[in-house]
Amino acid sequence: MSTSAALRLSNITKEFDGNAAISNVDLEIRTGELLAIIGRSGCGKSTLLRVMAGLVQPTRGVVELNGRPIAGPPEDLTVVFQEYGRSLLPWKTVVSNVAFGLSAARMEKKERVDRALSCLDAVGLLKHADFYPWQLSGGMQQRVALARALARKSSILLLDEPFGSVDAQSRLELQDELLRLWSSFGMTAVIVTHDIDEAIYLADRVCVMRGSPGVISAQAIIGLERPRVQVETRGKPEFSALRRELYESLAG
Ligand SMILES: Nc1ncnc2c1ncn2[C@@H]1O[C@H](COP(=O)(O)OP(=O)(O)OP(=O)(O)O)[C@@H](O)[C@H]1O
Numbered sequence: 001m002s003t004s005a006a007l008r009l010s011n012i013t014k015e016f017d018g019n020a021a022i023s024n025v026d027l028e029i030r031t032g033e034l035l036a037i038i039g040r041s042g043c044g045k046s047t048l049l050r051v052m053a054g055l056v057q058p059t060r061g062v063v064e065l066n067g068r069p070i071a072g073p074p075e076d077l078t079v080v081f082q083e084y085g086r087s088l089l090p091w092k093t094v095v096s097n098v099a100f101g102l103s104a105a106r107m108e109k110k111e112r113v114d115r116a117l118s119c120l121d122a123v124g125l126l127k128h129a130d131f132y133p134w135q136l137s138g139g140m141q142q143r144v145a146l147a148r149a150l151a152r153k154s155s156i157l158l159l160d161e162p163f164g165s166v167d168a169q170s171r172l173e174l175q176d177e178l179l180r181l182w183s184s185f186g187m188t189a190v191i192v193t194h195d196i197d198e199a200i201y202l203a204d205r206v207c208v209m210r211g212s213p214g215v216i217s218a219q220a221i222i223g224l225e226r227p228r229v230q231v232e233t234r235g236k237p238e239f240s241a242l243r244r245e246l247y248e249s250l251a252g
């Protein structure tokens with residue numbers, strides 16, 4: 001794995017109407033790393049992700065992508081939002097929703113559709129290409145949102161609570177899907193989640209956010225071998241030790 005920083009956040013503070021949501025955050029994400037951020041509701045996780053994505057201008061501090069300060073959403077970075085259901089267009093079919101994410105790219109329509117179909121195939125939804133989002137379950141809609149993000153072929157993927165509203169079994173499947181796609185596409189990924197076990201299962205490193213304003217209060221390196229396998233990986237003593245350590249960091 002390369003040790004260069006894909007994203008570097010230096011001394012980031014974001015205030016809304018004079019109230020700080022996050023304060024003095026320093027964070028480097030290595031190229032190819034899968035980083036998870038955990039923390040209680042309201043501690044500033046989404047704000048931090050939006051700052052990383054160039055969607056929110058920090059009040060103070062700098063975000064650099066591959067060594068260059070960003071001033072707005074970079075081309076090479078894609079976000080899967082917390083409210084993914086609302087981010088799909090109900091009047092467009094699944095394949096059109098995925099292809100729509102490419103409309104800014106200078107591509108022929110056929111090329112866009114072909115790429116959309118191959119990404120739907122990657123998330124197991126090829127058969128549903130002509131459905132409308134409202135004809136799909138929550139978990140399937142989430143797969144569409146993932147396919148749309150993948151279609152952009154960004155090297156950096158930011159995911160905000162991507163599996164929040166799916167059932168427990170689908171959630172595990174989506175975690176494995178994400179890991180498979182992350183390793184096969186060679187992406188750098190940051191995932192925000194409430195779920196300690198999910199963070200450990202997925203990540204190379206877990207950062208803990210706490211407080212109001214939110215700060216990064218602790219981190220853990222996850223040395224569990226890859227590929228990760230749900231029951232086996234979660235059953236390891238190292239996994240339990242990490243869960244305990246992170247739980248204490250969140251609660252302590
Ligand atoms: N656009 C905004 N305008 C004003 N305040 C905001 C805005 N966005 C976030 N905040 C405030 O910033 C703080 C952090 O919010 P944020 O959405 O980042 O938390 P979070 O950790 O993602 O929470 P959750 O886990 O519930 O998604 C909250 O107090 C919230 O009210």
Ligand SMILES: [Mg+2]
Pocket residue numbers: 045046047082160
């Ligand atoms: Mg949030």
